[in-house]
Structure formats: structure tokens, C-alpha cells
Amino acid sequence: MKASILSLCFFSMGLLSAFAQTNPPATNSTSAEQEIITLSKDKWQWMADKNVDKLTALFDEKSMFVHMGGSWGKSRELEVIKSGNIWYKKASVYATTFNMIGNTAILLSDIDLVAVVGGNEVTNPFMVTEVYVKENGKWTMGQLSFSRLMRPVKN
Template sequence: MPVHASAQDKISTSIEQEIINLSRQKWLWMADKKADTLAALFHEKSMFVHMGGSWGKEQEINVIKSGGIHYKKADIHEVSVKIIGNTAILLNRITLLAVVGGNEVTNPFMVTEVYIKESGKWLLGSLSFTRLIGQ
């Protein structure tokens, strides 16, 4: 028996794809150190969790501007999105090539991104890196 997607399923799929595309674009902006573009994407109250600590929007933008962390390349292996109301939770399993403190490092991460839709626009509310062991 054929399975027919409802209009709601098609809307959800469309929103999920929009979030996936936004996330991919964010990785490119991070690689290119487009701090001003990222500042517009990051919610004013956004939080960032890294292996070395956690901080808010201003410090994340400063880290990108200064090159404290240069997100050179994110190889995305898996991605999934769940939509809950005006919130989207995206999980990326990536291998990240970055320069941290002048040293080039490659790490496997599960990255959790939380997007909130405000005034018709998706904003990044949280970005958390969880290093994967044995990857």
C-alpha cells in the first residue's frame, strides 16, 4: 500500500531541510570567519559549549574574529532535525578540522544546534560540541 505524506508532513520536511541548509551555511560562514553574518544568525541570548568551556554570543563572535578558534572545515557525516513548535533541534555528526591556539586539530563531534524562530526568522540559540570517543 502506498504511503501518502500529509500536508503537515510536507511542511515539516520543508522546515527540516531549511534548517539543514542553514546549518551547512553556518559552517561555511564559520570557516570563512564571517563574524558579522554569524552575529546576525546568533540569538542575543545564545550559548556555546566547547571542549574548553562555555560562553555567550559576544565571546563566540570574538573567538571567531580573533582566530582563537578557526573552524576550517566541518565534514558532515550524519544530520537529523526535530521540530518542536518554533524550535528546531539539529544533530550533526562531524569531523571538524580547526585551528585552536595556533595548533591544527581534527576531532570527531556530535554537534547539537538549537534554532528558535522569532519574527519569521530562524536564529541559533545554542551550539554544543560533544567529542565522540573512539571515532
């Protein structure tokens, strides 16, 4: 009897081992999370540098942008950055929250943003929502929103 139970245990372990080896690994959200956080960090630098070439490739054609002063699409956002109407000088990111829904990544970031708007330098605390979509192996930004926070500026 003990031999039968022992044989059954070894058979079960072998079967489980074989099954585990034939199944593809689960999707690693940590990899996507790190990819999006890095992409977001790069985006802030490109915005500070007014690098519209990199931003043109990142922003989806249907992307939307929401600011304290209005909302608009990709071409207007690129025009605002290129002209310097809004110069995103420095974004200090304090915390981020990441979620994946299918091929869509949502990143919420608590930031202080130093910007030049209409020739005046201002610093505002924001919760920034970034939405990225992965199609054909490439991430593009679909949406960027700034929500002003009631907390004082940290930096």
C-alpha cells in the same frame, strides 16, 4: 436500497472532498528540516570564513556555546571566531538528525571538525547540537554544543 447506499457514498465523498479543500495544509516539517540543514551548512562556511557579520545576524542575543574548553555567550563566540583563537577550518558532516518542537528546531550532526586552536591544527569527531528558534519568520541560533565522540576521525 442500492440507490440509497450509492447516493450516500457519493454524498460522503463530496463532503470529504469539500472538507479537505477548506482545511489549511498541514505544516511541512520537511521544508523546515531542509531550511535548517541548509542554514547549518551555511553557518559552518561562515565560521570557516570568519564571517562575523553573517554570524552576528544568525546568533540570538541570548545564544550559548559549549566547547571542550568552556562555555560562553554570543559576544565571546564572535570574538573567538574573529580573533582566530578558534578557526573552524572545515566541518565534514556525516549524518544529521532533525526534530521540531513548536517553533524550535534541534539538529544533531555527526561531524569531523578540522580547527586551528591556539595555533595548532586539530581534527576531532563531534556530535554537534544546534538549537534554532523561529520568531517573526526568521530563524536564529540559540545554542551550539560540541560533544567529543569516542569514534576515530573518519576523514
